[in-house]
Amino acid sequence: MGIESKAAERVETSRSAYERMLLMVPGYRGYRGRDLIRDTDQLVRDAAALRLKQGLGALKETYKGMVNAGDAGFSEEVDSVVRILDRLHQSTLHAARGYTGRWDGAKILDAQLDRAVEFDSNVLASAQAIADDAVTLRAKPSRDGLVALRASIERLDRTFLERKQAILGLVELGSDAGGSP
Numbered sequence: 001m002g003i004e005s006k007a008a009e010r011v012e013t014s015r016s017a018y019e020r021m022l023l024m025v026p027g028y029r030g031y032r033g034r035d036l037i038r039d040t041d042q043l044v045r046d047a048a049a050l051r052l053k054q055g056l057g058a059l060k061e062t063y064k065g066m067v068n069a070g071d072a073g074f075s076e077e078v079d080s081v082v083r084i085l086d087r088l089h090q091s092t093l094h095a096a097r098g099y100t101g102r103w104d105g106a107k108i109l110d111a112q113l114d115r116a117v118e119f120d121s122n123v124l125a126s127a128q129a130i131a132d133d134a135v136t137l138r139a140k141p142s143r144d145g146l147v148a149l150r151a152s153i154e155r156l157d158r159t160f161l162e163r164k165q166a167i168l169g170l171v172e173l174g175s176d177a178g179g180s181p
Contacts, residue, residue, distance in 0.1 A: 003162075027052065044120040048053070048127040052089040055131035059085055062138045074143065081150045085130070090159050091131055119163055126156045 059082050065077035131150050137145045 015103070041120055043123055045092060048120065048124045049089060049093040051127040051131045052085065052092055054132040055127075055134035056082065056085050056089050058131070058138045062134070062141055065138075066141065074141070074146075077143070078141075078148060081146060081153065084150065084157070085134075087154050088153055088160070091157070091160055092123070095163070119159075123156065123163075125160065126152065130156065175176070 060077065062077055063078045063082055066078055130149065133149045133152060134143070137149055
């Protein structure tokens with residue numbers, strides 16, 4: 001069972017008897033279904049943000065170790081990647097929930113929400129790979145490892161930009177504009 005399935009199940013089982021009764025009301029089920037997708041989207045992105053935070057911690061430890069060892073040149077490169085990963089972590093943590101308020105100009109359609117959930121499950125795998133690579137780099141620092149890690153972070157960062165544009169209706173998720181999920 002994937003994390004998106006577990007997240008949907010967690011949201012589903014947290015419903016009160018009152019909410020379950022309301023699901024029987026015509027028209028309410030579709031409205032609540034959209035909320036379930038939004039809640040699931042939030043849980044999956046929270047999990048991705050947690051993995052990025054773990055990678056960020058490992059990368060910061062790598063930086064501190066290099067500074068303490070007096071490796072100034074390489075540590076500056078690591079610090080640069082730390083800043084990029086920190087920004088990505090923050091944008092993941094604070095990304096739009098797949099819904100803007102009732103009166104906001106940008107409304108998120110059901111199809112966009114479905115694509116956002118698919119997108120987020122791919123993001124979760126990328127976030128885990130970034131965290132794993134950061135831990136590996138901490139154990140054995142190398143320029144090649146840092147270059148590969150930076151490329152993965154930048155790729156995920158571009159994907160998040162694509163997600164934001166898709167939610168705003170500017171592009172479709174999964175298009176070739178800025179990377180693929």
